[in-house]
Amino acid sequence: MKPLLRPSIVSHFQSRLSIFPHSVLQLPSESRALLFRQRVASFHASTHRQVPVPTAEALNWLEHACFDAAHNLHAASGIPWAYIIPLTAVGVRVLLFPFAVWNRRAQQRYLNIQPLLQAWLVKFRHSVYMNHAGSKDVAFLRRELAWQMAGRKKFLTKTWKCGWWRRSYHIFLQLPLFVSWAEVYRRMAGMKQGFFSELVSKAVPESVSAAVNPWLGMIFGEATSVKDALEPSLATEGMLWFQDLSVADPTGYLSGIVMGLTCLNVLISTRRAGKGRARINYIQRGLQVAVIGATVAVYPWTLGMPAAVMLYWASSLSTNIVSHVLMDLGWRLRAPPMAAKRKARIPTKIGGNA
Known part of the structure; x- marks a missing residue:
């Protein structure tokens, strides 16, 4: 009769049990647990590394770089702030224009x-219905079809290098720069509340705003180094009806201009997306209408912001519109021919009416 365990396994367990003598096994459970903890070594003898809490100075390195660039440009050129602010907006757009071109090519x-995805959809639909001909679970058939289409779409987008992040990374590149420059001009104007805190305080109740503003302050540097960043020359280097860039526009015209430019940007973006997309469902259309309607709220939100911030916002939106026009002239999105939505009517009789 063969033994149940091999000799190597038995010797292995005997060597493990030899660590604990017979006298140790007779000790109480508390003593055995204490002795076992003393024999087990830690992974590392050093203390745990203390992770520092991120501060506004550490997170806003881009903001400090923008602050230094604006001051150096103003000091070197001697141009008033009313022209420096639009110049920085144009410079940011020019810097991001090559990325926008790469983004547009990925979209194309x-x-x-x-057309390949549409053809694979017909093939997968036929195969799913043929393989599960006796199934009456419509939800299961739709899930199976969606799973196969998702795999094919992932393969094609990876092969042709047109994944989601390649088509939309330009948005994530320009957003930090826009926020950083807006925060720079906010600090230079002496505004104690930050860009996002100002929007939150006007859009939500006071109780929610009081709870959210400290977290926004830690992330975006609210009320830090405002005295050091204050620029007195903003009060005398304005233009047109807003000669003082450190205070809000008393007429409210800048807020109206920003609201109109924001709405125009949204309309241009949605129109361009509608041309490049073969079919837009009701959910996407509803989101587009909701975003366009939300631009109306820009006017009351921005009434109390300094004219310097509003001037930068208006300049950035205007430059964005110009870049959209240039992109449409040089790299217009051209939708490929798709299959007909309606089936062709085949005549039942040769030489007869259809």
Whole structure:
């Protein structure tokens, strides 16, 4: 009769049990647990590393770089702040324009694979219905079809280098720069509340705003180094009807201009997306209408902001519109031919009416 365990396994367990003598096993459970903890070594003898809490100075390195760039440009050129602010907005857009071109090319490649996706959809639909002909679970059939289409779409977008992040990374590149420059001009104007805190305080109740503003202050540097960043020359280097850039526009015209430019940007973006997309469902159309309607709230939100921030916002939006026009002239999105939505009517009789 063969033994149940091999000799090597038995010797292995005997060597493990030899660590604990017979006298140790007779000790109380508390003593055995204490002795076992003393014999087990820690992974590392040093203390745990203390992770520092991120501060506004550490997180806003981009903001400090923008602050130094604005002051150096103003000191070197001697141009008033009313022209320096739009110049920085144009410079940011010019810097990001090559990324916008790469983004547009990825969008065009994504449009070019839409006929392939449509053809694979027909094939997968036929295969799913044939393989599960006896199934009456419509939800299961739809999940199976969606799973197969998701795999094919992932393969095609990876092959043609037109994934989601390649088509939209330009948005995530320009957002930190826009926020950083807006915060720079906010600090230079002496505004104690930050850009996002000002929007939150006007959009939500006071109880929610009081709870959210400290967290926004830690992230975006609210009320830190405001005295050091204050620029007195903003009060005398304005233009037109807003000669003082450190205070809000008393007429409210700048807020109206920003609201109109924001709405125009949204309309241009949605129109361009509608041309490049073969079909827009009701959910996407509803989101577009909601975003356009939300631009009306820009006017009351920005009434109390300094004219310097509003001037930068208006300049950035205007430059964005110009970049959209240039992109449409040089790299217009062209939708490929898709299959007909309605089936062709085949005549039942040769030579007869359809």
